Amino acid sequence: MAQKPSIPKGTRDFGPMEMAKRNYIFNTIKDVYALYGFQQIETPAMENLSTLMGKYGEEGDKLLFKILNSGDFLHGMTAEEVAETSTLKLAAKFCEKGLRYDLTVPFARYVVQHREELQMPFKRYQIQPVWRADRPQKGRYREFYQCDADVVGSDSLLNEVELMQIVDTVFTKFGVRVQIKINNRKILTGIAEVIGEAEKIVDITVAIDKLDKIGLDAVNDELRKDGISEEAIEKLQPIIKLEGTNDDKLNVIREVLATSETGLKGVEETQFILDSLKGSLNNEIQLDLTLARGLNYYTGAIFEVKALDVQIGSITGGGRYDNLTGIFGMPGLSGVGISFGADRIYDVLNQLDLYPKEAVNTTQLLFINFGEKETAYCLPVAASARKAGIRTEVFPDSVKMKKQMSYANAKHIPFVALAGENEIAEGKLTLKNMTTGEQSLVTPEELIAAISGTC
Amino acid sequence: MAQKPSIPKGTRDFGPMEMAKRNYIFNTIKDVYALYGFQQIETPAMENLSTLMGKYGEEGDKLLFKILNSGDFLHGMTAEEVAETSTLKLAAKFCEKGLRYDLTVPFARYVVQHREELQMPFKRYQIQPVWRADRPQKGRYREFYQCDADVVGSDSLLNEVELMQIVDTVFTKFGVRVQIKINNRKILTGIAEVIGEAEKIVDITVAIDKLDKIGLDAVNDELRKDGISEEAIEKLQPIIKLEGTNDDKLNVIREVLATSETGLKGVEETQFILDSLKGSLNNEIQLDLTLARGLNYYTGAIFEVKALDVQIGSITGGGRYDNLTGIFGMPGLSGVGISFGADRIYDVLNQLDLYPKEAVNTTQLLFINFGEKETAYCLPVAASARKAGIRTEVFPDSVKMKKQMSYANAKHIPFVALAGENEIAEGKLTLKNMTTGEQSLVTPEELIAAISGTC
Numbered sequence: 016m017a018q019k020p021s022i023p024k025g026t027r028d029f030g031p032m033e034m035a036k037r038n039y040i041f042n043t044i045k046d047v048y049a050l051y052g053f054q055q056i057e058t059p060a061m062e063n064l065s066t067l068m069g070k071y072g073e074e075g076d077k078l079l080f081k082i083l084n085s086g087d088f089l090h091g092m093t094a095e096e097v098a099e100t101s102t103l104k105l106a107a108k109f110c111e112k113g114l115r116y117d118l119t120v121p122f123a124r125y126v127v128q129h130r131e132e133l134q135m136p137f138k139r140y141q142i143q144p145v146w147r148a149d150r151p152q153k154g155r156y157r158e159f160y161q162c163d164a165d166v167v168g169s170d171s172l173l174n175e176v177e178l179m180q181i182v183d184t185v186f187t188k189f190g191v192r193v194q195i196k197i198n199n200r201k202i203l204t205g206i207a208e209v210i211g212e213a214e215k216i217v218d219i220t221v222a223i224d225k226l227d228k229i230g231l232d233a234v235n236d237e238l239r240k241d242g243i244s245e246e247a248i249e250k251l252q253p254i255i256k257l258e259g260t261n262d263d264k265l266n267v268i269r270e271v272l273a274t275s276e277t278g279l280k281g282v283e284e285t286q287f288i289l290d291s292l293k294g295s296l297n298n299e300i301q302l303d304l305t306l307a308r309g310l311n312y313y314t315g316a317i318f319e320v321k322a323l324d325v326q327i328g329s330i331t332g333g334g335r336y337d338n339l340t341g342i343f344g345m346p347g348l349s350g351v352g353i354s355f356g357a358d359r360i361y362d363v364l365n366q367l368d369l370y371p372k373e374a375v376n377t378t379q380l381l382f383i384n385f386g387e388k389e390t391a392y393c394l395p396v397a398a399s400a401r402k403a404g405i406r407t408e409v410f411p412d413s414v415k416m417k418k419q420m421s422y423a424n425a426k427h428i429p430f431v432a433l434a435g436e437n438e439i440a441e442g443k444l445t446l447k448n449m450t451t452g453e454q455s456l457v458t459p460e461e462l463i464a465a466i467s468g469t470c
Numbered sequence: 471m472a473q474k475p476s477i478p479k480g481t482r483d484f485g486p487m488e489m490a491k492r493n494y495i496f497n498t499i500k501d502v503y504a505l506y507g508f509q510q511i512e513t514p515a516m517e518n519l520s521t522l523m524g525k526y527g528e529e530g531d532k533l534l535f536k537i538l539n540s541g542d543f544l545h546g547m548t549a550e551e552v553a554e555t556s557t558l559k560l561a562a563k564f565c566e567k568g569l570r571y572d573l574t575v576p577f578a579r580y581v582v583q584h585r586e587e588l589q590m591p592f593k594r595y596q597i598q599p600v601w602r603a604d605r606p607q608k609g610r611y612r613e614f615y616q617c618d619a620d621v622v623g624s625d626s627l628l629n630e631v632e633l634m635q636i637v638d639t640v641f642t643k644f645g646v647r648v649q650i651k652i653n654n655r656k657i658l659t660g661i662a663e664v665i666g667e668a669e670k671i672v673d674i675t676v677a678i679d680k681l682d683k684i685g686l687d688a689v690n691d692e693l694r695k696d697g698i699s700e701e702a703i704e705k706l707q708p709i710i711k712l713e714g715t716n717d718d719k720l721n722v723i724r725e726v727l728a729t730s731e732t733g734l735k736g737v738e739e740t741q742f743i744l745d746s747l748k749g750s751l752n753n754e755i756q757l758d759l760t761l762a763r764g765l766n767y768y769t770g771a772i773f774e775v776k777a778l779d780v781q782i783g784s785i786t787g788g789g790r791y792d793n794l795t796g797i798f799g800m801p802g803l804s805g806v807g808i809s810f811g812a813d814r815i816y817d818v819l820n821q822l823d824l825y826p827k828e829a830v831n832t833t834q835l836l837f838i839n840f841g842e843k844e845t846a847y848c849l850p851v852a853a854s855a856r857k858a859g860i861r862t863e864v865f866p867d868s869v870k871m872k873k874q875m876s877y878a879n880a881k882h883i884p885f886v887a888l889a890g891e892n893e894i895a896e897g898k899l900t901l902k903n904m905t906t907g908e909q910s911l912v913t914p915e916e917l918i919a920a921i922s923g924t925c
Contacts, residue, residue, distance in 0.1 A: 019798075
């Protein structure tokens with residue numbers, strides 16, 4: 016019993032300061048989502064395993080946290096049957112429910128289940144934890160929040176335009192300089208077509224997606240290993256190395272893809288998105304033909320955001336998909352979405368020290384406790400301060416002054432009020448500014464006015 | 471596949487309107503908690519089963535959702551071993567983790583685990599879902615939010631006083647008239663002592679706690695069944711039936727408990743709390759000697775809140791406990807807490823129709839989409855509106871006007887902006903007030919000013 020308790024590996028407690036910072040991140044993103052008419056939904060932590068299984072590949076099925084059925088989960092199985100059955104099949108027998116693995120599949124399930132109530136296009140956002148039985152490592156957790164916005168039921172590229180504006184607005188509010196990268200799955204398909212390797216589209220994009228990390232030579236080696244012909248690799252080089260403005264790149268790639276209908280469609284879409292955004296963003300948006308991201312899933316625009324002043328992976332990403340709800344029997348619904356990486360954004364804001372003071376400030380005023388009589392004098396003043404919106408504490412115990420002051424310091428409380436015999440006799444209080452050390456004798460009204468004017 | 475997907479029984483999806491209302495409830499409570507210097511924490515959904523088991527009684531252990539270990543959970547068990555092991559023990563072998571059952575035990579675990587970092591008294595609040603494998607029924611879910619605030623590390627009754635002020639402030643903000651009931655475990659102990667049935671304290675309080683529901687005769691019958699002597703029941707009658715002001719009741723009970731040291735301590739505590747609150751609450755606080763609430767847990771003040779204008783069980787409750795962290799090897803830490811019942815408060819606000827319009831309003835302005843050229847004209851106006859803080863949508867698809875207007879109606883969007891050829895030629899837009907039906911031709915600046923002035 017005396018052993019210090021702990022939490023499961025890969026999970027975290029969030030203390031007051033971490034929560035204040037996380038709330039700042041989530042509230043900023045929520046406000047921007049709302050500014051664009053997105054509405055919040057929440058889905059249960061537990062989904063039926065039939066909803067989750069087979070949606071994340073074989074590896075994903077293994078990484079699902081499964082919940083043991085209540086009561087007699089053996090359900091009449093004999094011990095021999097148990098011993099003879101594979102672990103994976105036993106898990107399926109013992110468990111009907113699992114913890115959600117992402118927000119996308121539950122969202123698809125939600126849309127299909129509530130299709131009659133929903134007004135299309137449906138613009139929803141969702142900020143909830145997800146769980147994965149991954150091997151925990153630095154920056155990878157078994158429980159973490161996702162922070163998604165999607166529009167379903169509209170093919171319009173205006174949705175892509177809006178999502179880019181949302182990304183730009185959010186990072187502008189954070190004060191983080193970012194580069195937004197955009198590409199289009201149709202352009203990638205077109206490239207694979209014109210270099211004569213249409214059926215190798217997945218291999219090609221997986222390889223060129225690594226350009227940033229492993230360099231051009233290694234990418235070409237990988238393409239060779241994948242069985243891409245030398246001729247095709249040759250043709251690919253100018254595309255991979257393409258530089259210049261977005262319009263320059265679009266002009267070149269339009270000619271390269273002249274024979275690919277799909278490819279040209281992708282160029283057109285990208286041109287529309289970039290043209291619509293011209294002059295409206297604070298951050299740079301760059302066409303990056305090597306950007307691929309979870310290709311099997313996306314069908315149109317794809318995007319990714321990188322922080323310019325911190326070395327860290329992508330902090331936001333997303334794209335257009337065409338058949339999210341098909342797996343639940345509702346085909347043909349197009350959608351486009353983005354997902355902010357809250358944990359990485361947290362690290363970026365920490366490294367750049369960008370949390371606004373107001374966001375992480377808690378209590379503004381502490382009344383020191385000198386005893387029962389003195390506290391009785393302070394309580395109505397504390398009540399008035401709270402009525403004025405000042406976050407106020409009265410130290411509950413009449414302990415040594417030093418202990419109370421160190422409480423104020425530890426909690427970074429900027430103002431402390433003291434009322435002893437002398438103050439009470441005059442109907443006043445001593446107000447101490449903990450930052451400057453200044454003290455002044457003030458009336459309750461003056462005290463409230465002084466603090467209201469600050470934070 | 472074509473079968474409509476569903477969610478596990480006892481769980482819920484929260485759509486946009488429900489989320490807006492729930493956010494209003496949680497944000498109101500959070501703001502008041504913060505006003506009193508409480509800080510938010512979050513703990514993981516999964517705890518080690520060693521943390522959870524044995525903390526909620528035998529029944530509670532059964533109601534814990536257990537998570538199947540990843541990979542080979544059989545861990546080499548033979549058929550014989552499986553056959554010889556009970557279901558409950560098998561579950562313990564197969565599962566190391568469980569979903570949290572309440573916020574209290576994880577909080578105790580948190581305090582012990584982080585004791586070196588925490589500043590005492592530690593005032594924390596926590597708003598997270600909990601999971602219980604209870605049989606679902608009306609108003610009882612398998613996943614629901616708890617909304618707790620606790621102060622640990624302080625014996626001061628000022629904490630009780632503050633928690634009552636918090637309760638009063640929250641329900642005042644909601645516009646819900648409530649009655650706060652208060653009692654004290656020490657008074658109950660004293661009563662059991664003076665009627666000569668000290669060892670039957672649990673039976674007595676369980677019985678009289680039912681007075682509201684089953685009436686006095688049934689309570690007395692239950693006491694008889696519990697083996698309480700006729701003499702003791704006789705002595706109990708005037709206490710149960712005690713009426714009058716709080717001070718009246720305290721005066722009577724002080725005399726009744728004259729021979730019980732513990733009882734008198736309880737009277738004193740209650741007197742201090744009620745005296746400190748005099749004149750500071752908007753709602754009535756009433757001493758109710760029959761209030762018991764989870765007695766084994768509480769050691770001092772206990773409280774409960776009832777809505778006056780809706781027939782529903784208690785909507786908030788709490789009390790003082792003395793040994794929360796003892797089970798994790800950190801004895802002697804006193805605490806006091808409250809818990810708002812979010813689901814019931816939701817129902818109360820719904821029934822009384824008390825959600826403020828601003829809280830459930832989403833988009834304020836919709837631009838109708840007449841085509842690519844018209845939309846290009848609207849986009850910068852939409853951007854300016856958002857810069858002015860107006861929640862704005864541009865309908866993404868150029869579909870029939872009727873469909874767009876019915877989208878605005880369904881989403882209760884109060885203003886719609888239209889710009890066709892004529893408006894564009896004049897550099898203006900038509901602004902339609904969806905509530906009054908009024909239309910006016912305005913400049914972009916006038917449009918923004920008109921809406922900024924409203925919601």
